[in-house]
Amino acid sequence: MESNTQPTLINPAELFNPGPYGFSHSISIESPSQMCFISGQSGGVGENHELADDFKTQVQDALKNLKIVLKSHDMTFENIVKITLLIVDHNQEKLEIWADEAKKVWHHSFLPTSTLIPVSQLALPGMLFEIDAIAVKN
Template sequence: MENNKQHQLVNPAALFNPEPYGFSHSISVQSPFQMCFISGQSGGVGENHVLADDFKTQVQDALKNLNIILQSHSMTFENVVKITLLIVDHNPEKLEIWAEEAKKVWNPTFLPTSTLIPVSQLALPGMLFEIDAIAVKS
């Protein structure tokens, strides 16, 4: 964690080290309320960023990684106000899988705003899904 008067960088030890790649997993900004800007989280697990072969498992693992970061900021999925989804070779079946998994972590009466961007590939070979988020806590 690095701190200054305006923001705090948080890179949980349970996730891979992003510094060699030129980014941080999240930045928390203090004002009258706390805002947390979270980098895209994929389905990679652990320091070696091991990816499952299937889309559903990658979505589940990405949501676990997102939760690790939210907890690092003393937040939950309820604090998330905006997400961006990147899906490789997007199709209706993948959207259905995403919706099923999202319903497990978000209250269906208070869902975050969302943008879905179909892409041909992501940062690492084998990545099928990525989610970034903005969370707010008063």
């Protein structure tokens, strides 16, 4: 059986079009496992893709967006093997908020590897949180 090693770009219709900004929401590679590389997801899941003002809502919204991308690859949070978190003005309170929200989506014993990077700002004014991921499915 020959596997497809060509990357497949998947940009779910429920999310904004990232093309004008020079990236894709995700890329999938099957060889022999399917690997999915997911761009940073942030808040703004509403009809107008507006960012919430508070950190907790932005984390929840980013996880909703991540779930949309995973679903477009027929994957779930259980398929994620690596995440990178970008947090504006990181502090202990924000870390606790992240940990509480993460427990809601990774409620099992297999947790992804993780890197947290404190930053002074992200791509858009008011953006406080971003998460990217690598997911694998056999």
